[in-house]
Amino acid sequence: MEVYEGRPSPGGGNGVFAKKDIKPGTTIMKDQMVMQITKSGPQHTDDEVRHAFNQLRPDQQAQFLALHEGSRTFKTRLLRIYKANAFGHGNVSHIYLDISRINHACVPNAELDLGPDDTSASVTVVAIRPILRDEEVLICYNPMFSSMTAQQRGNLLRAYYGFACSCTSCLLQGHRRMLSDARRRLIKAVMFPLHGNIPPDFDQFNTLTVANAETTPGVASRDLAVPLSHSTHCGYSLLLTQLLEAENMEGVDLASAYFGAASSLMSQMVAMDDIIVLQSAKNVKCWSEKSIEIMTKVRGRNGHATVLLREQWENMQSQPQLYAALEFLGSENCSRFRVQQRDGTMHEAFALWHRSDANQLCALTESTCIAVLSGTVSRSLLNQRKVKLAP
């Protein structure tokens, strides 16, 4: 039985509503792409849309013609319908007939899941938070909205779709709105570089209106000249987790940001293969588990993205460094000891014999301060204490 039904929405037009309480991770709707257009120029043309429309079966054509027409000034109805309902990025866009019934919120309660091969051919709509019976199912129409201020999003929605969004973020006023806008600018500053792109300039949308909508150019994507270092990747990912949480955006992007932080810190650990910083190992574990927890919530335990994350986390744990550190941290035999630094201060430390050929013991403090001890001192510490050696 379907968990949703279509009916009039308070915002105008029709929408999709929960027929019963829906848990996060539940698949609400599955749909197949029926049209795909690759733009030949800056805008879709009537001819491109008509050509794609002519390929549809008669029943699909009838369904397409019954979709919302939007409020743009394009000459043909086909193009107006296409633009009001198409999803896509870059030059390629698609039409899904059922998903086109779903309205927008900048802080949505559901997301599109493109599936394991990310091809857009078949898409599911998945709940990312609890949706109560009779509540409207809402998705975010534009993945770049998480990086735009309320004014920019509002202008885009009014100019391109003809409505004002009334989601929790768009209704913020005063200093709360300023804070939210600042967080979204920061999301832009870190999210684009994390995907390998230079953050775009969205200022053109500050003055977007219905009158200039069709002449305002789209946002060009440009690659970063130099990829982020592991440490910057880690820092940006972590900042992104905090910003997304503060903006109540708890979907797949949040899970991916936690995993990005874990995997880039892991890469840093692997690059420094003669020492192990135990705090880093703890963080890798904590962020990976957090990422899997969030993904399980929003995509279900057996969702392909959740399964993939679990596999990646298992691979990470089999890396010698992380394996050794987690064994060491989890060991009952692990004894801490105090290390005197050159300046005479004492630090709480752990010991870990990482490389079998090493003649020195790295004493790693919880505060990531590292003292390298001589082989004699190391052996004596190992003899005195019940320090478990990692394999």
Ligand SMILES: C[S@@+](CC[C@H](N)C(=O)[O-])C[C@H]1O[C@@H](n2cnc3c(N)ncnc32)[C@H](O)[C@@H]1O
């Ligand atoms: C893809 S359609 C969504 C379904 C549409 N409401 C219908 O009746 O078929 C997009 C159009 O829905 C309307 N819409 C979407 N989200 C809305 C919202 N949050 N509030 C008001 N109208 C909205 C706008 O007119 C927009 O152009």
